[in-house]
Amino acid sequence: MLKAQRPSTMNPSTYPLDELLIKRRGLRRQLLTLNGLKDIRIAILGGTTTSELVDLFEILLLQNGFRPAFYQSEYGRYYEDAVLQPDEIIAFRPDIVYVHTCSLNIQAFPPLSCTENQLPGFIETEMTRFRAIWRSLEEKIGCQIIQNNFELTPHALLGNLDAVSAGGTTRFVGELNRQITAEAAANPRLIMQDLSAIAATIGMRHWFDPERWFSYKIASTVEGTFAIATSLTALVGAIYGRSRKVLVLDLDNTLWGGVIGDDGVDKLLIGRETPMAEAYTAFQEYCLQLRNRGILLAVCSKNNEDVAQAGFAHPDSVLKLEHFSAFKANWNPKHENILAIAQELNLGVDSFVFVDDNPAERAIVEAQIPGIAVPNVGSEVAKYPSILNAGRYFEPVSLGKEDIARAQLYAENSQRVKLEQKFANYGEYLDSLEMTAEIDVFNATYLERIAQLTNKTNQFNLTTRRYTLAEVQAAAVDGNHVGIYGKLTDRFGDNGLISIVLGRMDETDLHLDLWLMSCRVLKRDMEIAMLDSLVERARQKGVKRLVGYYLPTAKNGMVADHYEKLGFSSIPCDAVTGTAWELELATYEPRSCHIRILERTNA
């Protein structure tokens, strides 16, 4: 039943870097077949060898809807190409020129004996060269210029004093960076790339590899090069008005800890009481900061809407309902909800970023919605802000610059053709999850977990009966019950023990006192696999009919039609508000087809 694993998505940002390095040529070939790419011409004037940078930059640009053509200066000829012999670069007609220099390209550091009075002269000498480059490019080509500032030098001979002394290299790099900053602030044609911050984020020890410098004249490790390319791609996107504008957020275990439908508002992890609560609070604060600089926030959650909204009434919730521009909480597939949000906001999904702790949700959204950014955020909320930050999704250029750039380089919303087929149907998606279930009768290993689940599951719970450990133990051994548990593993990992069904024998009837499942595996057809297994065990005990009950509570509305969907027929029910259902076993055939069932023999 299971299909071969689908090729993973072609989004380079979700590739591990080592895999990207190996597969980039093939990836590039595939990306080049996309329709609707915007042609863009980029000249790179490098103080180092820039071929590795261009390689990675190209793939990231392709993935973001651009088809770049590159011009690269010979190694180290950034000044000559821009100022002395600009004919080639003029003929290339670049839209953007990137001047990529590093602190190894600084020509004259001041000597140790340099005084405060002498220092400005050294700064001026260095800056004169760069000003000449920028002026020449502006006059002769009139394009957008990106100039990076300088990273720290590999060695600070004077230690702490290096940052203070007029003759220190650290001090000198800082002074030059202040000058470049001032120039960029005053000149809309000049955009500064903050290489100093990019290198600092990675850390100088992991940034500079002397052997790569000696062997290839590359001044960064491959991680460093990739970070430069990521930042450049974000800048290019921003110049063309293509930065992302909307952050779509899951709720349970993303914006707060816990499952609001099961745990209730009061039990949510948010606030300052525990380390986990602090982490969720910090992420909410990060989201609010994004909103305050113009990024729209939206909710996309599998929950009942009123239940989901109640979470923002939690006194410690930093985010409030009014911070969200769109709010979808229901049981529809998330990709459908996200498309609805896009319509509501009248924005393209290619301006969306989706954050969800659940890898299965991320996978289906990424596969179904071409162009959406789905960062692999993992499941540790403490890391979410830095992961989002590293992705550079919301990169702005200053407002004025953006306007000017927009006028000059017209932005267009090209149609992005998806790289891979959507899943033809939901079943194919389920197959792609490569699910394996272990389903078996209650046994000693799991009795505690079973009792615990009966006490904390509220949503997918047909009867909401609570059991003590002693009661579960009794049911496991008294011969009068059929109790089975299910564990589910998929290609993203082990979901653990997530479903329980407990039936009580009455001659040839089996009364289902309990049927519950954890919401983390909703819509995986796990209930069908459980039914198959239940029928098999029930038959062995001579059961001819299953009788199921649904007892409504404030929280279990989602399973009102559970038995109906499984093919049970409605029968009269004693309970005032509940419903009862029967299934004759004589003609029952197994139905599960998307989950591989592991046989376990523990009698």
Place this chain on the structure above:
Amino acid sequence: MPDLLPEIQEIFRDIFDDPQLTITRDSNASTVEDWDSLAHLNLVTAISQKYKIKFALGELQELKNVGDMIDLIQTKIAQK
């Protein structure tokens, strides 16, 4: 010690985007089309990342062919 040639061949096939590419221990930059300096850098970087090893300065210059490279990788892995 496992023979790394099949794995290395896979890396070559990916890097050169040529699923038919066949590599032997005698292969070198003159027998493999497109093996230029950038491809060489890509190979070295990819191999270093994959096997979590680091080549010392000068070590790579002495290699005559893929066989030498595999021997060096194996020495490096053994030293880890």
